[in-house]
Amino acid sequence: MPQLNPNPWFFIMVLSWLTFLLLIQPKLLSLTTTNTPSNKISPTTKTTPWAWPWT
Template identity: 70%
Template structure:
C-alpha cells in the first residue's frame, strides 16, 4: 500500500508548511486591516412583537 510509505509526500508536506510559516504568513500578517474593530459596545435593535390576527 503506497499511502503507508511516507517518503514521497512527507518532505513535500514539511517543505510547504515551512514555506507558509516562514515566508507567506509574516507577509500576510504585516498588512493593516482596512476596517479595524470598533471599541463601541454593540447596539441591540429594539423590536416590537408581531401581532398575529388570529390570537
C-alpha cells in the first residue's frame, strides 16, 4: 500500500512546517494590530429586578 510509505510525505510535511516557521510566521508576527487594547473601564449600569406577575 503506497499511502503507508512515509518516505515522500514526511519530507513534504517537514518542508512545509519549516517554511511556515521560518518564512511565514515572522512576517505575520511583525504586523501591528490596528485595535490596540485599552484599559478603559466600562461603566456599570444599575439594573432593577424583574417583578414577576405570578409571585
